Each structure stands twice: as C-alpha cells, then as structure tokens.
Amino acid sequence: MPRTGPVEEAEMPTAIVVGAQWGDEAKGKITDILAQGASMVVRYAGGSNAGHSVTSDQGLFKLHLVPSGILNPRIDCIISDGVVVDPAILVQEIDELEKRAVSTARLYVSASSHVVMPYHRTLDRVDEEKRGGRKIGTTCQGVGPAYTDKVRRIGIRMGDFTDPKAFPHALHESLTFNNLLLQKVYDSEPMDEAQILQEYTALGRRLKPFVRDTAWMVGEALAADRRVLFEGAQGTLLDIDHGTYPYVTSSHPVAGGACLGTGAGPTSIDAVIGIVKAYTSRVGAGNFPTELLDEIGAGIRERGNEYGTTTGRARRIGWLDAVALRFAMMVNGIDRLAITLLDVLSGVDEIRVCKAYRLPNGKVTERLPLRNEDLAGCEPLYETFKGWTRDISKVRRYADLPAEAREYVEGISRLTQVPVWLVSVGPHRQQTVLTGQAREGLWLRELPTAGAPALSVA
Ligand code: IMP
Numbered sequence: 441m442p443r444t445g446p447v448e449e450a451e452m453p454t455a456i457v458v459g460a461q462w463g464d465e466a467k468g469k470i471t472d473i474l475a476q477g478a479s480m481v482v483r484y485a486g487g488s489n490a491g492h493s494v495t496s497d498q499g500l501f502k503l504h505l506v507p508s509g510i511l512n513p514r515i516d517c518i519i520s521d522g523v524v525v526d527p528a529i530l531v532q533e534i535d536e537l538e539k540r541a542v543s544t545a546r547l548y549v550s551a552s553s554h555v556v557m558p559y560h561r562t563l564d565r566v567d568e569e570k571r572g573g574r575k576i577g578t579t580c581q582g583v584g585p586a587y588t589d590k591v592r593r594i595g596i597r598m599g600d601f602t603d604p605k606a607f608p609h610a611l612h613e614s615l616t617f618n619n620l621l622l623q624k625v626y627d628s629e630p631m632d633e634a635q636i637l638q639e640y641t642a643l644g645r646r647l648k649p650f651v652r653d654t655a656w657m658v659g660e661a662l663a664a665d666r667r668v669l670f671e672g673a674q675g676t677l678l679d680i681d682h683g684t685y686p687y688v689t690s691s692h693p694v695a696g697g698a699c700l701g702t703g704a705g706p707t708s709i710d711a712v713i714g715i716v717k718a719y720t721s722r723v724g725a726g727n728f729p730t731e732l733l734d735e736i737g738a739g740i741r742e743r744g745n746e747y748g749t750t751t752g753r754a755r756r757i758g759w760l761d762a763v764a765l766r767f768a769m770m771v772n773g774i775d776r777l778a779i780t781l782l783d784v785l786s787g788v789d790e791i792r793v794c795k796a797y798r799l800p801n802g803k804v805t806e807r808l809p810l811r812n813e814d815l816a817g818c819e820p821l822y823e824t825f826k827g828w829t830r831d832i833s834k835v836r837r838y839a840d841l842p843a844e845a846r847e848y849v850e851g852i853s854r855l856t857q858v859p860v861w862l863v864s865v866g867p868h869r870q871q872t873v874l875t876g877q878a879r880e881g882l883w884l885r886e887l888p889t890a891g892a893p894a895l896s897v898a
Contacts, residue, residue: 452710452881453667456698459675460768462722465715466780468492471508471671479666480516481509484701485691486673487524489579491749495867505530518654519549522701524586526556527643550654551599559618559631560585566626577724579750587690602648655703662708670698676768684812687726695772714774718782721755727815730758730794744784759792762855767808769856776861776878783865788827794820833866838875
C-alpha cells in the first residue's frame with residue numbers, strides 16, 4: 441500500500457524495538473516510552489515466555505503477552521500473527537490490567553495468531569525432562585510445542601479458537617496427534633479432550649471481542665503514516681535461525697520477525713532500535729563466552745534484579761560482548777542503540793567489554809562463530825574501561841553523566857559502529873537520557889514524560 445498520510449520529511453514514523461543480546465534487555469521500558477507518542481504498538485513474536493516489566497506512576501506492571509504500549513490509553517495495542525497466545529494467561533493479564541484501571545479497549549489479537557494449549561505446556565515440560573543433560577532450559581510455557589504445531593499445520597488459530605463451531609474440530613485434530621506424542625514418545629498420560637473443550641471454549645468466549653484481522657489494521661496504519669512501533673520479545677541470539685541453536689527460542693526475535701509476524705512489508709520500516717543492556721545476561725543453557733562466575737557477576741545480578749520475570753530463575757551474568765553485538769547490528773540492521781541498566785554498573789571498578797575472540801587454533805577473530813560448538817572454544821579478549829562510583833540514577837542530561845560513564849557509552853558506540861540514541865539509568869520513564877548523538881527522526885525527541893519534566897537532549 442502506498443503511503444498517503446501527511447508526514448514531515450524528517451519524521452520516521454515506524455520503528456522496531458529489538459533485543460540485541462539474549463533477551464531481558466529492558467525492551468519493555470523503551471517501548472513504553474516511545475508508545476507515549478505512537479499510535480500503534482504491535483508485539484510481533486514469542487509468547488508468554490516473555491516478561492516485560494514496565495514502571496509507570498501506577499507502579500510496576502509485568503506483562504507477558506499484552507504489548508508494553510498498553511499503559512498509554514490513546515493507542516492501539518496489537519498481538520499480531522507471529523505471536524503464540526496462551527488464552528488463560530492473556531485473560532489473566534487483561535483482568536489484572538482492568539483491575540488496576542488500565543483500559544484494554546484498544547487491545548486486539550490477530551485471528552491468525554496460534555493458541556498455546558495446555559498440552560503444549562505439558563509437552564514442553566516432558567520434552568525438557570527427556571533431554572536429560574541436554575536441556576534447553578525453556579520457560580516451560582508451551583511456546584516451542586505451539587510453534588511446532590503451527591509448522592506441522594495442526595495448530596489452532598485464534599480465529600478458530602474463538603469460533604464455537606470451528607473449535608471442537610480443531611481441538612480434536614490437534615489433541616489426537618499430541619496425545620499420541622504424549623503417550624508413545626514421552627510415556628506420559630493423555631489429556632482429556634472434553635475437559636479442555638469446556639474450559640477453553642469459555643476462554644474463547646472471553647477473547648472473541650479482541651480478535652481482528654490485524655494484518656489489515658497494521659497495513660492501513662502504515663499506509664496512513666501513523667506512528668507504528670513493533671515490539672520484539674526475547675533477543676537476537678535466541679532467534680531460531682540466527683541465534684545460538686539449539687539453545688534458542690522457537691520464533692524470530694530479530695527485526696525481520698517484525699515483518700514476518702505482522703504482515704508489514706520490509707519497505708515500511710524506518711528505524712531499528714537495538715536495545716543493549718550495559719552488560720550481558722542469559723537465562724537457560726548454551727555457551728556464554730563473557731560469563732562472570734565471580735562476585736562481580738553476583739553483585740550485578742543483585743543490583744540489576746536479574747531474576748526472570750516469567751520463571752523467577754536467576755539469570756547468568758557476563759560482561760558486554762561486542763563481538764556478539766556486531767552480529768546483532770548486522771542481522772537486524774540496527775541504526776541506533778538504547779543502552780539500558782547503565783546505573784547497575786555504578787561502583788564496578790573496571791568494566792570490561794569483549795572486543796574479539798581467540799579461537800582454539802590461536803587465531804583472533806572479530807566475527808561471531810555461528811555454531812554453538814565453535815562458540816564453546818572461544819576465549820574473550822577484553823577492552824577495559826574505568827568505572828565510576830557516583831549514583832547516576834538521577835541524571836537526566838547526557839553531559840551530567842560521569843566522564844567514565846560517557847566514555848563507556850561512547851566505547852560501545854565505537855565497538856558496534858552504531859550511534860547511541862538513548863541511555864536508561866533506572867526503571868522509571870523519567871530515568872532516561874537522550875544523548876543527542878543519533879540521527880533525528882524518531883518522535884521521542886519532542887515528548888514530555890508523564891508527570892515529569894520533558895526529556896531533553898544534552
Ligand atoms: P522457550 O522460549 O521457553 O522455548 O525457551 C528457549 C530459550 O529461550 C531458553 O533458554 C529460555 O530461557 C530463553 N528465553 C525464552 N524467553 C525468554 C525471555 O523473555 N528472556 C530471556 N530468555 C528467554
């Protein structure tokens with residue numbers, strides 16, 4: 441669809457928010473801030489394995505499926521085709537939001553999104569058990585088995601799930617196969633079709649008013665040059681194709697997933713914002729070259745509250761890895777960075793960033809090896825930055841950050857070759873600093889923050 445709406449030349453109305461690491465980069469906060477000036481926020485991949493924390497004047501919200509734009513009442517929030525939706529969790533989340541006076545009147549769920557059923561959760565758990573020492577460390581939310589059914593073409597889509605005529609047949613087809621899997625492959629009990637039918641028909645009734653053909657909504661918003669924000673879940677290195685396979689999730693967290701998962705054509709995307717945590721974390725199994733197993737890592741975990749929003753698991757912590765980040769810049773086409781949780785590094789004497797790997801054969805490389813086994817033998821080679829001691833959580837202007845913190849931020853920009861657009865120094869909307877160093881064009885520069893002074897460029 442050609443663009444028809446009025447748009448200033450400098451304005452870039454569409455942006456993707458993408459995690460540049462292994463997830464948990466605080467994408468929710470950045471999405472929430474940008475959502476204040478957007479007209480639509482679209483979650484494009486993953487399921488309730490994600491946990492997005494957003495802090496507003498009303499306190500902390502932990503969202504798993506509902507887009508992080510929901511706290512802004514004037515915008516459309518879309519759960520798009522590429523997401524797998526656990527109806528029980530979505531209903532719970534909607535109820536919780538309504539209880540706290542957050543309107544869900546403009547929340548929409550794609551009729552083409554796939555539904556996570558209770559047997560998907562069971563399969564996720566028994567599959568992990570069966571793997572023994574080769575566990576992925578999944579969140580056990582049924583996400584992998586739901587995507588497996590989608591690709592096997594026996595999945596249940598939201599449109600059928602909420603249609604009382606279509607659902608019994610779709611359930612029968614899907615459960616017949618999955619019960620066989622449960623019994624014959626996993627030596628587990630089959631699940632009761634009549635009981636699921638009853639319980640999930642009721643959930644379908646609850647969700648029906650939210651269901652739309654969202655690809656049309658997104659396409660029409662793009663054609664009218666409305667500000668559309670695509671919200672990723674998880675992170676680049678968990679991508680099923682581009683991540684550290686097999687220790688990955690089952691969807692496409694990369695920026696390209698925003699097109700696949702929503703129906704937006706690639707030419708409609710203006711900006712890709714890479715969210716980079718000031719250090720690295722990883723949950724679940726898989727190689728992690730810069731992992732810190734010492735008290736520095738433990739300190740960062742505590743200060744950063746690095747425990748899973750969905751599972752409560754302690755996250756593994758490591759130094760920033762610019763080798764992995766450069767790969768993320770490339771596969772996502774990231775044109776600006778938002779560095780989050782910088783405040784957590786206050787008090788660390790010396791901060792390290794991995795700038796290259798030494799391979800087992802002694803060669804040094806700046807390219808991320810793409811096989812998990814090859815990553816295992818890599819020794820990280822570090823550049824060291826001087827730390828700072830001052831609390832920076834109240835800083836609002838880039839120039840007011842300690843010189844060491846600015847050097848660190850600029851070092852990340854140099855090592856990734858991407859300008860830093862924003863630095864986050866705490867969970868609240870107001871704890872955000874624009875650097876003035878990235879290309880203009882995103883609408884955030886003109887935004888006041890609710891209940892706080894306007895964000896200002898240094
Ligand atoms: P699954 O997505 O539950 O199948 O888990 C596959 C891998 O992705 C595991 O290592 C999980 O810990 C990881 N993972 C899934 N969702 C998230 C997330 O939101 N943040 C960080 N890691 C995640």
